[in-house]
Amino acid sequence: MTTLFIFCLIGACGIGAQWLAWRWKIPAIVVMLVVGLLIGPTTGVLQPHAVFGNLLEPLIAAAVAMILFEGGLTLHLARLADAEAAVKRLVIIGGPLVWVLATLSGHYIGGLSWASASVLGGILIVTGPTVIMPLLRQASLKRRPAEILRWEAIVNDPVGALAAVLAFELAIVSYSSHSLSITLGHMLLGIAIATAIGYLGAWLLILALRKGHIPEYLKVPVMIVSVLVIYTIPNALLHESGLLAVTVMGMVLGNSSVASLDEIRRFKENITVLLVSAVFILLAADVDFATLASLGWREVLFVLMVLFVVRPLAVFLSLIGTGLPLSEKLIVGWIGPRGVVAVAIAGLFGGRLVDLGVEDAAILPPLAFAIVAVTVVLHGFSLEPLSRHFNLKSTAVKGLLIVGANPFSRKLAEAIQSTGRPVMIADRNWKRIRSVRGHDIPCYFGEILSEEAELDIEMNQFDSVVALTDNDDYNALVCVNYGPEFGRHRVFQFAPSRGDIGDSAHKAPETLGGYYFGNGLDYDTAIERINAGWCLRLTRLSKSYTFEDYRRDNPEARVISAYSEGGNVRVMTRDTRFEADSDETLLALVPDDTSADKARRYEARQADTRPSASDDEQGSPQPDG
Structure with missing residues (x-):
């Protein structure tokens, strides 16, 4: 040997x-x-x-x-x-x-x-x-x-x-x-x-x-x-x-401030x-x-x-x-x-x-x-x-650290809180952070990349970071900073805004930041849709209401993530094909439809599954109700 x-x-x-x-x-x-x-x-x-x-x-x-x-x-x-x-x-x-x-x-x-x-x-x-x-x-x-x-x-x-x-x-x-x-x-x-x-x-x-x-x-x-x-x-x-x-x-x-010490x-x-x-x-x-x-x-x-x-x-x-x-x-x-x-x-x-x-x-x-x-x-x-x-565990269920206070991040935080997971919004702009403080959401006012933030925030309660500011470069910097701590597969950000993409030869490489979540959702699109009345909604799937049914009912929905009964979280990114199981709960950005819209789609779906007259003549069973 x-x-x-x-x-x-x-x-x-x-x-x-x-x-x-x-x-x-x-x-x-x-x-x-x-x-x-x-x-x-x-x-x-x-x-x-x-x-x-x-x-x-x-x-x-x-x-x-x-x-x-x-x-x-x-x-x-x-x-x-x-x-x-x-x-x-x-x-x-x-x-x-x-x-x-x-x-x-x-x-x-x-x-x-x-x-x-x-x-x-x-x-x-x-x-x-x-x-x-x-x-x-x-x-x-x-x-x-x-x-x-x-x-x-x-x-x-x-x-x-x-x-x-x-x-x-x-x-x-x-x-x-x-x-x-x-x-x-x-x-x-x-x-x-x-x-x-x-x-x-x-x-x-x-x-x-x-x-x-x-x-x-x-x-x-x-x-x-x-x-x-x-x-x-x-x-x-x-x-x-x-x-x-x-x-x-x-x-x-x-304890020195030497450059390159983090690397x-x-x-x-x-x-x-x-x-x-x-x-x-x-x-x-x-x-x-x-x-x-x-x-x-x-x-x-x-x-x-x-x-x-x-x-x-x-x-x-x-x-x-x-x-x-x-x-x-x-x-x-x-x-x-x-x-x-x-x-x-x-x-x-x-x-x-x-x-x-x-x-x-x-x-x-x-x-x-x-x-x-x-x-x-x-x-x-x-x-x-x-x-x-002894209640000394940072948290039983890991949550999400959101960087950037805006209407979309506030809606996202409220939706995640409703699942029982901890969430926090961090922003260095007092005016922006003040806009979410009155919604019973934990906030951190300060620079999230500073050493003070690491001391003040109980990072052990989070397992993922999502950067949702209007600055694409800053979002990438946040993901680069927290990637080694949370894992590269657990840091996400908005996709580059439409006006900032320009020539592909001049774009920053996608490997520089985090994954683009929400099927490539960008800041401008997210804010526009929230301002237009869209909402972030949780939907429980089941054997009688599958992911295909959800897609048919919500063709414009942008799925953000899926939560399983066991506590696992899967995030929808731009470069993955997303499929959900019948025991998962979806979080998606969807239009805030009226009851009449939902009823109309439900009737259309029922009509698609109703047997035809020729089937009735052959003795096919009729649907209940």
């Missing part, structure tokens, strides 16, 4: 697991765990140590550094406003509490030596951004608890690694002739240098980007190489202090998805079932202690006085899945402790993996139902 085939296998399994998780609506990390175990210890198809040898550890370490850097890029200080006190307490108070409680549990319940227990306790501070991010994305948790969990996961990753480093350095003191004062001084110096290097690296990159010293096509490659360099340099002084350096570097860059961030997100998938597949495939089976009842009791006592108790004690409601404390206290970083650091320090003479440290990697597996499965499957139970 060639190395190239192994690389292809890892990539296919990792991304395939991500896709299956998206398709089945279950936590991606659970699927990756199962797939890794299947191709690794179960079948023996993938044996990471046999394939990569000594390169396995540095490959995983570099991947973890890239993951933490990307996580730091997503941490905007402005978003921390609602969760700042809670996050500070979880890092400053909660982290040390988890370390102390887990160390005591590991020694007295798990039967580990103090050296092994203290190293594992430091590792368990880490809650795993590689697991938290997909869970939050899928569960649609409300902003404040989501931001608390997100910030804690990313900030505590290097904190947990440094705690494990401190415990390891203390073990060196115990098992060698090194003095405690020299060891602690060495560690503090390493932390200070790592922080300074991370900040300096970010500052130099920002300066180079702003002054145009890096060409556009080299920005991402330079960023990737810089992350690896910033991670490697501090590690030469203190093991794993590079994790702190790359996290600081990501946070400084993420860089999105590219990094794609790389992170690949790295998370590959690393977790490798770690799961590297598990030894025999070692896992050797875990006794004391280790099992320790895992349960970590799950049900250590994490919840540390969170509740650290959040005293923050003013958070009990429901949010319960969610934060329960959700603490461990991920790639915990397993990687456990494998790293476990081997080094064994070399020092700490024999029971050999159990750290399988014990850490067991904790990861249990927390991933339990927390992954429980977050969504618990968030729904």
Whole structure:
């Protein structure tokens, strides 16, 4: 089996697991765990140590550094406003509490030596951004608890690694002739240098980007190489202090106003998805079932202690006085899945402790993996139902964000609200937004493309965006901006207005914006028809009133979307042939016909289905009524 085939296998399994998780609506990390175990210890198809040898550890370490850097890029200080006190307490108070409680549990319940227990306790501070991010994305948790969990996961990753480093350095003191004062001084110096290097690296990159010293096509490659360099340099002084350096570097860059940062961030997100998938597949495939089976009842009791006592108790004690409601404390206290970083650091320090003479440290990697597996499965499957139970889910049914206040968008918002779905109209013009405020429609006054809008609007309640302003270029810009967040198939806009089309050679490419919804409906046509008395009407189809019947009754109708009983929404675009099922409800722009018009069409349709005289003579059944 060639190395190239192994690389292809890892990539296919990792991304395939991500896709299956998206398709089945279950936590991606659970699927990756199962797939890794299947191709690794179960079948023996993938044996990471046999394939990569000594390169396995540095490959995983570099991947973890890239993951933490990307996580730091997503941490905007402005978003921390609602969760700042809670996050500070979880890092400053909660982290040390988890370390102390887990160390005591590991020694007295798990039967580990103090050296092994203290190293594992430091590792368990880490809650795993590689697991938290997909869970939050899928569960649609409300902003404040989501931001608390997100910030804690990313900030505590290097904190947990440094705690494990401190415990390891203390073990060196115990098992060698090194003095405690020299060891602690060495560690503090390493932390200070790592922080300074991370900040300096970010500052130099920002300066180079702003002054145009890096060409556009080299920005991402330079960023990737810089992350690896910033991670490697501090590690030469203190093991794993590079994790702190790359996290600081990501946070400084993420909170700057550097041009092209959004494009860089999105590219990094794609790389992170690949790295998370590959690393977790490798770690799961590297598990030894025999070692896992050797875990006794004391280790099992320790895992349960970590799950049900250590994490919840540390969170509740650290959040005293923050003013958070009990429901949010319960969610934060329960959700603490461990991920790639915990397993990687456990494998790293476990081997080094064994070399020092700490024999029971050999159990750290399988014990850490067991904790990861249990927390991933339990927390992954429980977050969504618990968030729904505590009313912390952003919304049970996803809705629509409408950009542009006008008579058509107001009618569209009212029609969607009547289906029970959330809707919001956003506009930066006060006069236009005022025209819809009196119709009991949620509104946002401001620039929808600004960072303030992302902070003020609960975006998790929407799954689609439609840009309906009179400016075609602005509509396209809105769709380009929100396409990566909602998905390109979930951003829509008016088609270019008739007077703006001009020569096709001078038109902007259709791929630049969103889909043209309503069979190519444009702003001028929509407003003209609303002003002429047309309306947006919902019509329920059935077996007795099919889509063909609807088309015959409403030949001029422009179908906007169709809603199924299961909650799925299909939007009519210009480049698709729209067909509706008998259990769907249509939303369409139609003439506001009088009752006489409807009765006349109904009689015509009945006449079309009435048997002819020749059929009656042959004994055909007569219609009822």
